[in-house]
Amino acid sequence: MSTITDVARVAGVSVATVSRALRGLDRVSPQTRRRVLEVAEQLHYVASPTATSLASGRTRVVAVVAPFLTRWFFATLVSAIEKELRAHGHHVILFDLEDDTYDQRLPLTQNMLWKRVDGVISLNVPMTDDEVALIDRLGLPLVAIGSAVPGRPCVRIDDRATMRTAVEHLIDLGHRRIGYIGDVPRNVAHVETPQTRLTAFRETMEAAGLPVVEDWVLGSDWTAEAAAADSARLLCTDHRPTAIVAASDEMAIGVRESARRLDLEVPRDLSVIGIDDYVLSEVLGLTTVRQDVAEQGREASRLLLRALSDPADTSGPSDLVMPTVLVVRDSTGPAPA
Amino acid sequence: MSTITDVARVAGVSVATVSRALRGLDRVSPQTRRRVLEVAEQLHYVASPTATSLASGRTRVVAVVAPFLTRWFFATLVSAIEKELRAHGHHVILFDLEDDTYDQRLPLTQNMLWKRVDGVISLNVPMTDDEVALIDRLGLPLVAIGSAVPGRPCVRIDDRATMRTAVEHLIDLGHRRIGYIGDVPRNVAHVETPQTRLTAFRETMEAAGLPVVEDWVLGSDWTAEAAAADSARLLCTDHRPTAIVAASDEMAIGVRESARRLDLEVPRDLSVIGIDDYVLSEVLGLTTVRQDVAEQGREASRLLLRALSDPADTSGPSDLVMPTVLVVRDSTGPAPA
DNA sequence: CTGAAAGCGCTTACAG
DNA sequence: CTGAAAGCGCTTACAG
Structure with a gap:
């Protein structure tokens, strides 16, 4: 060459x-x-990008940091980000921070970032103080998606409003006995969405004067499988809710499937609603509150690109809240009389 | 610093x-x-990796090239590859070659690879001659997953045997009227799996002395949604098969959902089998022929790592065929009398 | 508008 | 075992 x-x-x-x-x-x-x-x-x-980088001090590479990659939400983000950045001459180096167990993740290290990337996009990973300090020390711009990082721009949905929309949909349908799935049992430092959504569920129920039955608040690791297993224990009793709100569509699918196996008809015997508008939600007829995941990825990329092209420009939004919308399909219906 | x-x-x-x-x-x-x-x-x-690379000529970065990223199969591969490579001091730069339309993809360019990566892993993307020539010219080792690249090591499943397993499962259950979904209408240069699987379907039917009804061979873009729509047109007639084999689980899920909507009971009225063991297949009770996708990613990473550490070592396998296994769940049953 | 030269931060023979 | 120096292939003031 x-x-x-x-x-x-x-x-x-x-x-x-x-x-x-x-x-x-x-x-x-x-x-x-x-x-x-x-x-x-x-x-x-x-x-040679390597020579160009050494001489110019810029790599035109962006680190995309995700707590998992195999899950739809993250894969969708990464795909959108990669395309948007590449269209503007930047490349994506990927860091999958998933560790062996669900309640911890790998840390971000200097070795991953130093002279390797010009900036960082974090996908729903709350940064530790050490990590924020590291990124500061390296002088890298950072854009967060989902979980905000103090002082840095963030693209996200309004988790509380979104959950409220879901719960109120059920309440509007006449449901009073409403269960929840998506609590995260342990104190996981690397995902905060579960906390926020559960809190919003409680708030909305309280605001409507409805009791939160603690036995109906189910933990889960946010997979459809776990949701099916966890909800089965609840649904096989007589003392069960008439509706369940799941903190994600994948869990909602699990809940509906376990209802099916127990010969409960959805939505006649049980209404189920999720959040996301997961890739299979439409075909499965799941009611959900949709978020546009790819667009969040694109917006975050644009924010980062702007920070890269003009580090002094702080005119951009520091908190971009994307809309969510209720999509009613076949999994929710009126509460049984 | x-x-x-x-x-x-x-x-x-x-x-x-x-x-x-x-x-x-x-x-x-x-x-x-x-x-x-x-x-x-x-x-x-x-x-500084940039200085190290310039001086040593090695970047310790690997390009992972995928035709789509949002689909489960590819996201699962990328995640496995990233972890395996990082455990050995290498990083992953990602190229999502998806273009605006399904029947074409972006080309691999010198700009993506030259002095940027030490090697390439291609995920089910058949390389054009130009691309192979480029990679040769740049002297980069390449490991393919899924679609083999002539002269380069490849990790894959035996698509024909896998499809045969699926079809024979239905035949063993007494089915004679078997439909297929997953034909790709246009001549798409960037995916060959559809062709191979369809051919294997035809061969297996023929070997069993069963007719392939062309009206029952459905095209699809391999999404659950399209599969649901496409199969609905077939299932709403009286002249329909008693079983459908789908070239992927995602399509199988779409088919089963459309059966459900038409009040056909699965598997009583219609058996459905897929290929993959997709993340939701277990919870949805789908019969499938499972492949271990993550393990394929790991094996490919190991092969590449070996080529990187010793370019002269050609002792490794050049074609690693991973096993697949029939997993019988609830979506297949005996043919109606 | 163009060129010579220093510099980016390492690695790698080559001497010693 | 250790160091001085060349070289990797660019970019960037500085002169002209």
């Missing part, structure tokens, strides 16, 4: 001129520029 | 010695090494 020196030699100019011509800087005569472009093309010249 | 020069100065040695000591090379006295390590630690020194 050819280097900038080859191009300079063949074009009969200095490497400095090649560098300027190729990057579209001014102060290069049109003829020279044309000549350089021709030669570069002909030699299949592509600047 | 400190550089190698800082460490050298504080430790009172040359940068060459720091470099050797930190990388664990021999020819450094124990005392000196200890001293250097101490100073490096104390200064929070981490070598």
Whole structure:
């Protein structure tokens, strides 16, 4: 492969001129520029990003940090971010922070970031103080999605309002006995969405004058499988709710499936609502409160790109709250008389 | 942030010695090494990967190339690969080649790879001749998953045997009228799995002396939604199969859902089987032929790592075929009398 | 508008 | 065992 020196030699100019011509800087005569472009093309010249980075101090790479990657929400974000950034000349280096157990994750380290990336997008991972300090020390811009990081821009939905929408939909349908799934049993430092949504559930119930039956607040690891198993224990008793709100569609699907196995008809015997509008929710006819996940990824990318192009520009929004909308399908219906 | 020069100065040695000591090379006295390590630690020194790459010619970064990222299969692979590679000091830069329409994808370019990565893992994307030539020219090792690339190691399942297992399961249950979903209408250059599986379906039917009814071979874009819509048109007629084999679980889920809506009971009125063991398949009780996707990602990573550590070592397998296994759940049953 | 030269922060023969 | 120096391939003031 050819280097900038080859191009300079063949074009009969200095490497400095090649560098300027190729990057579209001014102060290069049109003829020279044309000549350089021709030669570069002909030699299949592509600047070595590693050399460019060393000299310029910029890598044009962004770290995308996720607590899991296999789950739909995160995969959707990563895909959207990668496309948006690549369309603007940046690449994505991926960090899957999932650890062996659900209640902990790997830490972000200097080795992952230092001179390797120009910025960071965190997907729903609340940063520890040490991590924020690290990113500060490295002088990297950071945009958060989902879980806000103090002092940094964040793209998210309003979790409380979203949960309220879900619960109120059930209340509007006449439900009074409402269960919940999505509590996270242990104190997990790396996801805060579960806490927020559960709190919003309690608040909404209270505001409506409805009791929260603690036996109907189910823990789960947020997978459909666990939700099916956990809810089965509740649904097989007579003392059960007429509706369940799940903190995610994947869990809602699990709940509905376990109802089905127990010969409970949805929504006649049990209404189920989730949050997300997961990829399978439409086909499965699940009522949900939809969020546009890909758009959140794109917005976060744009915010980061702006911070990269002009570090001084702090005019952008520091908290971008995206709308969510109730989508009524077949899994919710009037409360039984 | 400190550089190698800082460490050298504080430790009172040359940068060459720091470099050797930190990388664990021999020819450094124990005392000196200890001293250097101490100073490096104390200064929070981490070598600049960009400088290291320029000097050594290695980036310790691997390109992972996928045709889609939002789909479970690919997200699962990426997650497994990222973890395996990172455990061995390598990072993943991600390329989502999805384009606006389903029947084309973005090309792999020199700009994505040159001096940016040490190797490539392709996820079920058949390479064009140009792309293979590019990778050759750049001297990069390549490991393929799913769709083989001529002359390069590949990790995959036996698509034909896997499909045969699915079809024979239905035949064993007494089904004679068997439909198929997962044909890809146009000539899509970037996925070959659909072709292989459809061919295997035809072969298996023929071998069993069963007719392939062309009206029962359905096209689809491999999403659950499209599968639901496409199969609904077939299932609402009287002239319909007693079983449908789907080329993926996601499509099988769509088919089963559309059966449900048409008040066909699964498996009494219609048996449905898929391939994959998708994340929701167990909870939805779907019969399938399981493949271990994450393990394929890990194996591919190991193969690439080996090629990176010793380019001359060609002793490894060039075609690693992973087993698949029939998992019978609730969506298949005896053919109606 | 163009070039010579320093510098980015490492690694790697080459001497000693 | 250790160091001085060249080199990796660019970018960026500084002169002209």
